[in-house]
Each structure stands twice: as C-alpha cells, then as structure tokens.
Amino acid sequence: MWAQHIIKLELKMTPSAAEQQERIGVARVLMHFLQILGAWPILPEHHHQNARSTQCRTWLARNYRYLLHLPLTFTYNTLMWVEALTRWERADHILYISITEVGMMALTLNFWRLDQRAYHFMHELCYSDHLALRNQAERQWWRAKQRSFTRIAVCYIGGGAGVLCTAFGATLLVNGYSLPYDYWLPFEWHNAQNYWYAYGYELVAMSLTCIANVTMDMMLCYYLFHVALLYKLIGIRLMALQHLSERLAVQQLINIIKLHKRVKRLTAQCEVLVSLPILVQIVLSVFILCLSAYRLQSMQINENPGQFFAMLQFASVLTLQIFLPCYFANEITINSDALTxxxxxxxxxxxxxxxxxxxxxxxxxxxxxEQIKAGNFFLVGLPVFTKTMNNAYSLLALLLNMSK
Structure with missing residues (x-):
C-alpha cells in the first residue's frame, strides 16, 4: 500500500509526456536521432532478463557508437585525406569536403566526451520544476517559439540531406565511372565490377556523416535557443510584476531571482557543451567556404549541372552552419541584456x-x-559570423591571385 502511494506521488511530481514535449519540443526527436547515429548516450533497458542478455545489451549500448563510426566516419575520412595527399593536383576537389569531415569528427568526439553532461543538461530542461511554465499564456508563447525552431531544424537538416541526394544523384547521370567525393581505394574501381562497391561504401559513409553532422549542429543550436528562451521568459515575468500588488510582486520577484540564478548556471553548462565545437566550426569554416567558392568559380555549369548545384547547396548549408549558432548565442546576450x-x-x-x-x-x-565564448578565444555572436565571412572572402581573393 505504501509502495502504491509513493508511485502515485512520483507520477504527480513527474511532468506528463505532453508537458515534456511542450518544454523541449523537437529536441526530443533530435535526441532519438542522435541515439541512432551513435552521438547520444543509450541507457540500458531494465527488463526481467537473464544476466547474460543484460550484459550483452549493456556492452552494445556502451560500444554501439564505436562499432558504427570507426568503420565508416573515421575510416572514410582517413581515405579522403590519403587521396588528397597522394593526388595533390586534385586537392581542390577533395580538401573542402575533407576539412568538413574533420570538423564533423571533432564534433562527434566532443559529443562522446560530454555525453553525460549533455544528458543531464537536457534532463533538467525537461523535468525541473523550477523551469516549469506557469500559465496558459506562457505555454502558448513557448509552443510558438518551439514550433519556429522546429521549422528551422527541418529546413537545415533537409538542406543537408538535399546536398547528399543531389551529389549522389548527379554522379549517376555522368558518363563513365566517377564518385561524388574522391577518396583512396586499395583496388581499381573504374570498372563495372568494382564501381558499385566504391559507390555503395561512400553512400553509406557520407550519409551517416552528413545526417549526424547536421543533427548534432541543431542539437548545439537547441542548447543556445532554450537558454535564450529562458531569459526571455524571465523578462516576461518581470514585466508582469506591474499588474500585481506589492506583496505578490515581492514574492514573484524572489522566485524570478531564484530562476535567474538557475538559468545563469545553465548558461555556464551550455557554454561548456558548445564552446569547443563552435570554435572548431568557425575556424574550419573559413577554409571550407574559401575552397568551396574557389571550386564553384572553376566549375562549368554546362558540363555537370548536378555537381554545380550540389556545391551551391553545400556552400549554403555551410553558411547556415556558421550563422545559426552565432544567431542563437546572440539571442542569449540580447535577452539577458534586456532584463534590466x-x-x-x-x-x-x-x-x-x-x-x-x-x-x-x-x-x-x-x-x-550573459555571453557565450568559443574556447575562451572570442564571443559568439553575429559580429563573429560577419568576420568569418569577411575572412573567407579575403582568403578566396588571395587564392585567386595566387592561381593567376
């Protein structure tokens, strides 16, 4: 009887599934995707099983990420760099995507390194009573903001998948045997017998890296987006004090100060999660954008329109990859600054x-x-995005002058 009473109390304290979905929106879907892609911790299921079965499940949950990414992501990127270093005359065809893969591997390793911190961070956002929405007006506003982020996530992930479809589809329309992205192989693949092995491996490896990359990008953006939304929520509650009596206003102000203290702690945790990946992305993106633009200006659209549009899509998605974290980090600064x-x-x-x-x-x-720093080197915000684009353009101009 006491056990049933405790279970009922826990059910009352735990937010319902609808409330959880309302709090973190599309992030729940992103976390499920990242579990499948080996970038989010998989918690072992506790069922009535024998010890051997439980041990196997625990081992698989712990090593699934390595079994998935070592033969595909890391091996594929190594083969691309071998091709780039052994065929330097085609470096402009390979380096831009090889550097992108390096950024993706750094992002994956960071997710693996901080997986428990990320899990507890999202768990607090989802279940903490201190972060709960109080009334219907807040819920409606919160749902609208979550829907707007969902649209951004769908467009961004869809754009990444679109690059993949265009690149691999256009390759099949080209005469002869060619691959969307060159990489080294220990056998001759320019024939009907071996070509599909090379094409199939690259299709699987590139699909994994592309979808994992854009999904992890959106997860990082969601951390920033949610924290910025919490600062906006504090501002809304502060503005509502003018409609309350002084006694209630003081009580609400004390609750707001406690919430603000908690959100500041969450901001520090968010910075730990996003600092290094954003630093790597911004540094590498200067070179990737430069090399992508260099290859675009050297391509003839009439010769291979599919590859040209794939490169154009790639450059657009890469620009979004830099812009989105800068925008959401900038929102944290703006919303926290507006509280005064x-x-x-x-x-x-x-x-x-x-x-x-x-x-x-x-x-x-x-x-x-509050401001988000990238590896304690610079503040993340829209000025960084502008400077990154300017640096990429300057590097491209230098590269074009050197090529002439």
Missing part, C-alpha cells in the same frame, strides 16, 4: 522603499549580459 529594461518597466517606482531597494540591487546584478 524589463525591471525598469515594471512600475518599480510605485513600490515601497524596501521593495525598490531589492529591485535596484537586482538590476545592479544584471549590468553585465
């Missing part, structure tokens, strides 16, 4: 001196907006 204005606009001058003193102290603590 929200406090000022809450009719604080109509409250008693002790309450005004409390609000003034809170405003003093918010003078410095």
């Amino acid at each position: 204005t929200c406090v000022y606009n809450s009719n604080w001058e109509e409250f008693s001196p002790p309450t005004r003193k409390l609000m003034n102290l809170y405003m003093e603590l918010m003078k410095r907006p």
